[in-house]
Amino acid sequence: MAFVQAQLYNPAIPIEDRQQALDRAFSDPGLPAAHPTSSFWLRSPHPEIAQAQSTELPSEAEVVIIGSGVTGTSIARTLLKSRKPAKGTKPRPAVVILEARDVCSGATGRNGGHILETAEEFADLEALHGLEAAKKAMRFRMAHLQEIIKAADEYGLTEESQVRKVQFVSVYFDEKGWKEALSRLQRLKECMPDETVEWRAYEREDIPKEFCLPRARGIVAGPAGAIWPYRFVTGILAHLRREFPQDLVIEANTPVTAIRDVTPEVKTSLRYYIETTRGIIRARHVVYCTNAHVGHLVPGLRGRIYPIRGQMSAQTPGSKFRNQGTEHSWIFNYDRGFDYLTQLPRSDAGEMMMFGGGFAQGEGGGIADFGISADSELSLYADIHLSGALSAVFGRENWGSVPGPSVEKMWTGNMGFSADGFPWVGQLPVSLTKRGQKQEGQGAEWISAAFSGEGMVLAWLCGKALGTMLLAYDDELLETESADLSWFPEQMLVTEKRVKESVLPRDVNGISSSL
Numbered sequence: 001m002a003f004v005q006a007q008l009y010n011p012a013i014p015i016e017d018r019q020q021a022l023d024r025a026f027s028d029p030g031l032p033a034a035h036p037t038s039s040f041w042l043r044s045p046h047p048e049i050a051q052a053q054s055t056e057l058p059s060e061a062e063v064v065i066i067g068s069g070v071t072g073t074s075i076a077r078t079l080l081k082s083r084k085p086a087k088g089t090k091p092r093p094a095v096v097i098l099e100a101r102d103v104c105s106g107a108t109g110r111n112g113g114h115i116l117e118t119a120e121e122f123a124d125l126e127a128l129h130g131l132e133a134a135k136k137a138m139r140f141r142m143a144h145l146q147e148i149i150k151a152a153d154e155y156g157l158t159e160e161s162q163v164r165k166v167q168f169v170s171v172y173f174d175e176k177g178w179k180e181a182l183s184r185l186q187r188l189k190e191c192m193p194d195e196t197v198e199w200r201a202y203e204r205e206d207i208p209k210e211f212c213l214p215r216a217r218g219i220v221a222g223p224a225g226a227i228w229p230y231r232f233v234t235g236i237l238a239h240l241r242r243e244f245p246q247d248l249v250i251e252a253n254t255p256v257t258a259i260r261d262v263t264p265e266v267k268t269s270l271r272y273y274i275e276t277t278r279g280i281i282r283a284r285h286v287v288y289c290t291n292a293h294v295g296h297l298v299p300g301l302r303g304r305i306y307p308i309r310g311q312m313s314a315q316t317p318g319s320k321f322r323n324q325g326t327e328h329s330w331i332f333n334y335d336r337g338f339d340y341l342t343q344l345p346r347s348d349a350g351e352m353m354m355f356g357g358g359f360a361q362g363e364g365g366g367i368a369d370f371g372i373s374a375d376s377e378l379s380l381y382a383d384i385h386l387s388g389a390l391s392a393v394f395g396r397e398n399w400g401s402v403p404g405p406s407v408e409k410m411w412t413g414n415m416g417f418s419a420d421g422f423p424w425v426g427q428l429p430v431s432l433t434k435r436g437q438k439q440e441g442q443g444a445e446w447i448s449a450a451f452s453g454e455g456m457v458l459a460w461l462c463g464k465a466l467g468t469m470l471l472a473y474d475d476e477l478l479e480t481e482s483a484d485l486s487w488f489p490e491q492m493l494v495t496e497k498r499v500k501e502s503v504l505p506r507d508v509n510g511i512s513s514s515l
Contacts, residue, residue, distance in 0.1 A: 003337055004308055004359065004417060004453070007367050008508065017367050019508040024371025025306035026506065029293045029414075031255050032100045033376040037411035039110045039230075040314035040352065042102075046234035048241075050102045052250040057279040060092035061249070063443075063470070064274050064281055066256050066297070067289030068099040069108030070455065071448050073233045073240075074463025075287055075470075080244045082471055094247035096281060097237075098274070100255035100293075104233045107291055107455065110375065110413030112312060112340050112356045114329055115148055115225030115456045117141045118170050119188045119196075120181075121421075126191070129491060135192055137489045141457040142195060145225045148460055152232060155239045161232040162345060168224035170331040171216045171393075177333055178218040185220050198223045211328075212321065212398040226329050226342040229456070254278050259286060259297055259445075261435040271442040284443035285470060288428075289463075291416035291449045292373050298447070300432035303504045305424060305450040307373035307414045311382040312356035314409040317343070318391060320400030323351050332393055336360040339389060352408065353390060358382030375412045383410055418450035420502035425462045426469060426494035446470055447494065462492065 008018050045051070063079060065072045076095050083094065099105075117138070125134035145165065152163040172178040182201060189196045199222035202208075207216055241248050260273040270282040288294050292307035317323070325343035332339045337360025344352045359366040362382045369379060387407050391399040418424060428445040430436070435445070448466040451458045465488045472483040 004366065004370070005419075007365055007370065008504075010365065013364055013367050015508055017364050021367050021370035022504060022506065022508055025504055026303045027371065028299070028302070029295050029307050029373035031257075031296060032106060032293060033374045036101070036105070036375045037378060038409060039105075039312070039411045039413070040354070040409040041109050041113070041228060041230040042105060043349075045102065046231075046238065048238050049104075049234045049250065051252045052103060052241075053252050053254070054249060057251060057254065057276065058093055058096055058249055058281055059279075060270055061096040061281055061283045062092060062094045063096070063285040063287060064272070064283040065095060065097045065287045065289055066274075067106070067291065068097050068103045068233070068237070068250065068252070069106055069289065069291070069459070070229065070233055071291070071459045071463045072097055072287070072289035073236055074460045075289065075448060075467045076248065077236065077240060078464050078467025079470065080240060080247060082467065093249045094244070096249045096251060096283070098254050098256055098276060099250070099252045101253060103237065103250060103252045104230050107413050107415060108233055109230040110312060110411060111229060111455060113227050113229055113342050113354055113456075114340055115145050115227060116168050116329060116331070116340070117144075117224070117457050118168065118220065118222075118331060120184060122188045122191070123184055126187075131191060133489070133491065137491065138188075138192060139195065140461060140487065140489050141454075144457045144460055145223065148225065148227065148232070148456075151236065151460070152227075155236055157232060157235040160235060161228045162347070163225065163227040163232065164326055164345065165223060165225050166327055166329050167221050168329050168331065169211065169213075170220040170333065171213055172218050172333050173215055174335055175217060177335065181218065181220055181333070196222070210322070212394045214395040214398070215393075224329050226325070227456070251278070256297060259435075269442060272445070285446060285474070286443075287446045287448070287466065287470070289448055291451070292414035294416060294447065294449050298428065298432055300434065300499075301424070301447075303506070304419050304499070304502055305416050306371055306419070306504065308417050308453070309369040309372040309375070309379065309412050310356065310415055310453065311358055311379055311386060311410070311412050312354065313386050313407055313411070314352040315355055315390060315407050316402050316404070317351055317353050318394075318399030318402055320398055321394060325351065332357075332389075334360070336365070339386070341390075355386055355390060358385040361385035373414050375414050378410055378412055386410070415453045415455075416450045417452045418502070419504050420498070421452060422450075422489075422491045423448065423452075423458050423462050424450045424494050425466050425488075425492045427473065428494060429496055429499065431496060431499055444473065461488075
């Protein structure tokens with residue numbers, strides 16, 4: 001998603017529009033919108049989890065996780081399954097998950113359902129961080145496909161969440177883009193031959209006719225996955241709540257309005273006051289999984305993590321289009337930007353084309369969606385693009401007609417983007433929180449956020465890593481065998497150096513003309 005931040009460098013966009021985008025990136029993203037657009041994925045709310053809420057808000061917790069998407073769920077699962085057994089009977093739950101709206105109604109319940117790594121940025125990672133770091137980052141991202149499939153199988157959610165392995169088809173329509181893609185693929189296969197055995201390139205004359213892509217110049221294909229993300233997350237949360245009835249509490253429709261630290265004179269292990277619209281919870285640890293909204297509660301992260309509005313749709317396939325939901329997912333690469341697509345396998349939910357993107361076709365080449373955290377409105381120009389693209393891409397002769405309206409749902413979601421392109425995972429320093437240093441026996445503040453539109457190949461294992469870090473930090477919770485983090489890319493860790501260096505410029509005039 002480097003294209004998104006590159007718009008700040010685009011001289012074709014008026015400087016005042018780019019400055020306004022920067023101003024939004026440094027502004028308070030606020031709480032999630034009270035009346036969001038309607039996502040197709042949320043069409044059947046989970047009966048136990050969607051609006052889960054205690055009669056009274058717990059007054060205390062060991063760990064409070066703010067956010068109930070894939071990241072928060074992964075962290076909760078890691079903490080609950082890997083922590084030490086509690087000594088005696090504690091009156092407070094181990095984990096409380098707070099969600100501003102219905103559970104999993106944010107970014108995870110609005111994304112494209114793609115578990116996809118195209119390795120487009122491998123060469124850039126190598127140039128900036130070295131070959132070994134680039135390979136480690138790619139292995140981390142690629143591991144998500146099997147990790148998510150494994151988790152779905154563990155909880156019996158494979159069929160319900162429609163998790164499946166497919167072949168991604170990354171399509172290029174112009175000569176220049178195709179030649180660059182071939183060069184990137186060649187370098188990736190040279191450096192990671194074992195991991196890319198299934199990856200291949202199709203020249204125009206080699207593209208199978210059953211792909212139905214008559215205008216493609218070339219295709220890169222490889223292993224990927226697709227999933228109904230809302231069902232995956234809510235299904236796991238339901239299982240965890242049954243497995244750990246005393247230790248997991250889920251509170252939907254409970255926005256967090258502020259975080260306060262106890263005064264230094266107070267000797268307590270419950271260091272934080274989490275203020276919500278339903279009352280206050282005192283907690284030992286606070287974990288921010290609020291992605292695009294994190295700057296609301298941690299102002300120090302504004303400009304380091306910033307929101308981007310994205311758009312998704314659920315569309316009826318043309319009458320001539322063969323269902324490929326168990327075979328393929330797609331990326332369509334244009335001269336500016338790209339779109340992404342999965343198709344649902346045949347089920348009672350239909351054979352919908354889950355089609356997203358259109359950022360570059362949005363207002364001002366997408367700059368109008370830069371810094372927008374609300375998911376309550378559609379982008380008109382993205383709507384126009386997404387509503388008409390599929391028949392052109394697949395060829396009208398392959399698409400056919402659509403009885404009735406072609407678009408069943410069109411919605412927006414917000415993504416947390418990182419100024420340096422990496423997620424932020426780890427303990428938050430005082431320089432960001434402006435809250436006091438830890439005293440003996442006290443907890444800390446943590447974050448796992450900023451997946452830059454690629455959460456399905458970053459968020460699950462970032463959550464696992466963050467949970468492991470928290471357990472290793474807190475000697476009251478640690479299971480020593482669970483503390484290995486050698487597999488986690490260090491570029492994703494929160495450090496003071498990164499706090500100083502990884503931030504957008506405040507003035508558009510300070511932006512270099514090159515990336």
